[in-house]
Amino acid sequence: MAILKVIEVLANSDKSWEDATKKAVAQASKSVKNIRSVYVQDQSASVKDGEISDFRVNVKITFEVK
Numbered sequence: 001m002a003i004l005k006v007i008e009v010l011a012n013s014d015k016s017w018e019d020a021t022k023k024a025v026a027q028a029s030k031s032v033k034n035i036r037s038v039y040v041q042d043q044s045a046s047v048k049d050g051e052i053s054d055f056r057v058n059v060k061i062t063f064e065v066k
Contacts, residue, residue: 003065004036012056017043020057034064 011024017040025038039060046054 004062005065006060006062009059009061012054014054017055017057020055021059024057024059028061032063035061036064037062
């Protein structure tokens with residue numbers, strides 16, 4: 001039986017929600033090992049001068065505790 005833990009991470013990108021998600025996982029993997037999955041809970045964006053200027057995600061990252 002594996003023991004799993006979930007952390008919540010906020011990230012942003014000027015490219016896309018997908019890029020923001022990749023950044024969240026990359027940053028979390030610097031201090032958390034054995035990441036199993038990522039769940040995108042919320043997506044939002046900032047608008048400046050009628051265009052999206054920043055993509056934001058709130059993700060839940062699941063990892064195994066050994």
